[in-house]
Amino acid sequence: MEKPEKKEETQETEEEVNTEETDEESEVNTKEYSDNEKQLYARAKKAEKEAKEVKLKLKELEKKPELPVKKEEKEPIDAIKIAKLANSLKDYDEEELTFADILSKGKGVSLEEAIATDEFKTYIGAMRDKKQEDNMVTTPNGKQVANKKENPFVKKFSQNLPKGFDYTK
Numbered sequence: 001m002e003k004p005e006k007k008e009e010t011q012e013t014e015e016e017v018n019t020e021e022t023d024e025e026s027e028v029n030t031k032e033y034s035d036n037e038k039q040l041y042a043r044a045k046k047a048e049k050e051a052k053e054v055k056l057k058l059k060e061l062e063k064k065p066e067l068p069v070k071k072e073e074k075e076p077i078d079a080i081k082i083a084k085l086a087n088s089l090k091d092y093d094e095e096e097l098t099f100a101d102i103l104s105k106g107k108g109v110s111l112e113e114a115i116a117t118d119e120f121k122t123y124i125g126a127m128r129d130k131k132q133e134d135n136m137v138t139t140p141n142g143k144q145v146a147n148k149k150e151n152p153f154v155k156k157f158s159q160n161l162p163k164g165f166d167y168t169k
Contacts, residue, residue, distance in 0.1 A: 085112060099120070
């Protein structure tokens with residue numbers, strides 16, 4: 001007879017535990033949230049939704065094949081154009097050609113068109129005048145005279161001239 005009494009006691013304690021858990025759950029469910037908590041919850045839900053949408057779009061974009069990249073077709077080399085270009089550039093030194101290249105790229109025109117512009121002509125004139133002034137030598141009496149630097153070609157050529165021949169006249 002002792003055994004049936006124990007069973008009843010254990011059943012009663014289990015029911016008490018179960019009722020306590022339900023009371024706690026009901027307290028959590030009925031807990032009131034502040035306005036700030038509600039706003040934060042709504043923002044979190046919205047952010048989760050947007051994150052899911054972005055992930056889906058990313059997967060769609062990764063699935064799409066890449067568009068073929070158009071390669072610029074190069075023109076065949078035209079020897080006549082190159083000869084004309086070389087002939088038009090023969091009168092300029094390296095510094096002047098560098099300026100012409102920068103000018104052509106800046107204006108978006110060809111090198112030949114850049115050389116024909118007023119800006120390039122003004123630059124060339126100013127640079128050549130400056131070089132000429134830099135080469136002038138001041139004499140003791142205060143006059144400026146052009147510096148007579150001997151051209152290496154003329155020097156080599158004059159070595160084979162007959163004695164007494166003056167090529168400067």
